Amino acid sequence: MTYRFKTPLSWADVTPKAAFLNRRQLMAGAAVLLATPALARLSYTPSAYSTDEAPNTFEEISGYNNFYEFGTAKEDPRNNSRAFKPDPWAVQIDGLVERPGSYDLADILGGVALEERIYRLRCVEAWSMVVPWIGFQLSALLDRVGVQPGAKYVAFETVTRPEEMPGQRRAILDWPYREGLRIDEAMHPLTILATGLYGEALPNQNGAPIRLVVPWKYGFKSIKSIVRISLTEGEPPATWKQMQGSEYGFYANVNPEVDHPRWSQASERRVGAGLFAGRVPTQMFNGYADEVAGLYAGMDLAKDY
């Protein structure tokens, strides 16, 4: 099987970084070149939080996922996201923060060092992948904008652009897609904002230009193409919970002992494992229990699912 991300281009074909930066009029030192993903190798360092499991191929990760803004079939995001424009991009940060405002993506990325985080991803539909994300800890951004003491939750919103996102032209979900985390979950070092995949800028279908990744929760929690981050006192609305609260809880922690009404969560099918690979047992908190179980001490996870 060929990896689509391996292009025939070599490093010699890459525009010198200085010239490229100049042409794009990006801030000197900005590490990310979002405009032309084919040429935009990101610079990043490996992370101790990475799993040593073999990642899925770029083809699998970018060709098979849920992103209902582009359609409900697994291939729709790849097929229907070409017209989406992730550049320019700004994120509105507001609510209980010291320095609210509209932050340009280059500005956000100017203040952080990118890391490669190879994480397991478990979808609530009982399939899973391993994804080499490039990103930075959400806590770094929250520290920068200054979280006020009264803030207990972080709310996120996906962009609404029906002209670029065909799935939004029908009321499949209550657009814009919304998600939220408790503040301690948001500040946890495993929680990242990802801007890349396999060393390159995030493809549109995977949530370009910036998305959340919370590896111990079901995939739907990791909201894509974020345009708004609000610090709130009360639990923010979450789209799937609003739509079907009995099936999709606010916490959405991967938990083999608490079944979704329609999918047993005891096991999962690893995408790309082959026709007769069968299933692997699902791990508590998707295998991140040592790091995150403490966040939920004293909680009944069958109730707060």
Place this chain on the structure above:
Amino acid sequence: MQRTTDARAPAPGLATRINGAMRRVPVWTVYVLGALPALWLFAQAATNTLGIDPVREIEHRLGELGLQFIVGGLAITPLRRIVGVNLLRFRRAIGLIAFFYVLAHLAAWLVLDMGLLWRQVAADIWKRPYITMGMAGFLMLLPLALTSNNWSIRKLGGLRWRWLHKLAYPAALAGAVHYLWLVKAWPVEPFLYLGVIVALLLVRAWFAGGGMSRG
């Protein structure tokens, strides 16, 4: 309102001509045509061209083919009543092909998707309404498939056999609901299947209510 079939029949010439042509088509051609999608799927699986998740693709496509042939089987009587095209000779073949795809869909779920984890399979059938519904549909189709032969018709007697084969209607509904229940949000496709199946059953009920039923 007066219900007459004559009023809605189109130019009799066309239906008669179609019926004449179809009389020359042997039933085995339906089995051959019905097997083609399965062969195509098998070829794609063998050459690894079923996309990123071939397990899901095989499972879903077999289930959808099952539903499509069920719809085809249900359409035969209304087609004859409304349009005058008589395809009754092919109904058994279409029904058996539908059953074959439903069986293959079930097998794909058990072997490829569930990896023969029998305890989890049993728990899922019991606990997941859409799987319960799918299994119920399959169990209703099973006696139909087993009695789809002339020997069974003779053994059961025409009346009882026909009564038994009305199980096709709840089985079709179970299949459509199984599909609808499985999806998240509200995509169009499962509604189409459910809509077409409900419409075909309503047409049937309408004719039956008019006292014009001849089986």
